[in-house]
Amino acid sequence: MNLILLHPRELTNQHVTLTGRRAEHIRKILRATVGDTLRVGMLGGLLGTGCIREMAGNTVLLEVQLTSEPPPLPPTDLILAVPRPIMLKRVLAQAASMGVSRIFLVNANRVEKSFFSSTLIQSNDFTEPLCLGLEQAMDTRLPEISVHPRFRPFVEDFLPGLLRDCPIRLLAHPEGDRTIAQAAEGLLGQPDQRAILAIGPEGGWVDFEVQRFKEQGFMPFSLGARILRVDTAVPALLGQLSLLRQIP
């Protein structure tokens, strides 16, 4: 937790009273005391500092100054075939820590049906794993998340509207005949260029799915001979997109 994340509703006259996980972190890990200043961030808003004014029992009272913008948000959207719940939590935290705009959790032929009835998906509340990523990366902006239990309506009905301002459409697929450098050439030196990246389930997308994505202008690319687990593929690919945007 490199950042204490606050919710707008918690703030009253620039003060916030923390309990639970955040207060415990301040007391036990940071070992901070009254007068110390901590990095804080307002969910969806600015970064700043929180000065500890009181500590009593399990609570910590902070006086908050919010002053600076969070780090730039890469204009990347992620389509993710739903992985098993423990992996989903990890990948959501990873993606939030690297920065993505939107995450679309979709069904696919090789997604196990039971994954959609997991507590996390059923609750439709992904704040907790996403906040772990934001606290780590010192960002305040939650990616938007939506769940799409039916593949075909997602690709055929939902995607076209989304893709209008997004020329870079990438499909990770072992049988792709391009590298990511070739498929995402249009990102080179374009930090503000939007991109959307689709990552399949264990075992990959099936042909039907690849065809539907291709019809929407997605370019299949291969990561090489190595098949990566989703918690390795997501940071590797987001890192590569970020690098392409930096190279002149």
Added chain:
Amino acid sequence: MNLILLHPRELTNQHVTLTGRRAEHIRKILRATVGDTLRVGMLGGLLGTGCIREMAGNTVLLEVQLTSEPPPLPPTDLILAVPRPIMLKRVLAQAASMGVSRIFLVNANRVEKSFFSSTLIQSNDFTEPLCLGLEQAMDTRLPEISVHPRFRPFVEDFLPGLLRDCPIRLLAHPEGDRTIAQAAEGLLGQPDQRAILAIGPEGGWVDFEVQRFKEQGFMPFSLGARILRVDTAVPALLGQLSLLRQIP
């Protein structure tokens, strides 16, 4: 498990008898039966196929043909400040799946002392987490691993010999004034160029450590404003090095 990994000592006249985790995977996950052909790989050697000749109780007898080279191994070495044990296992699997030559597990000021007395480090046997990565990525080559409980002798006495054929020396450091694209410019379009990458502990390298690395020609680079957890930073950075090598 995209690949059934075999140990050289297990092979007798092109046959191998499997029990335990691999046999269970073949029976329960792959649901394979006698006559089916599976992807196999010899640890440190070739990839090939295994045809199921017998299945009885918990054992599976394979007839093995080893025919093809594993995927190219990126000539990258990784210096890693030892993370907590659960994270170390995950990162070793990630690194093995993306392919690295050597991993140096080192001490640093902000590494918790207890991490060095973990069962995994004390056993000095990292085969299990590494094999999980190789099975995933369909590779057969274990990275070499060594443990260095004292930072200064590692950097001052051990590193210089290692660095002779390795001009690209990278130090991940939030206060670095270069991007990885600038620090690793010499990798551009050079798939065979060696590189060594040092990744610090939670909280980063301290100044003393940064200075010692700089004296050995390491170039500090920043990943940007975002502080990443090691299981996100390792795949992101290995992905970026791999991409730099591909770009002409």
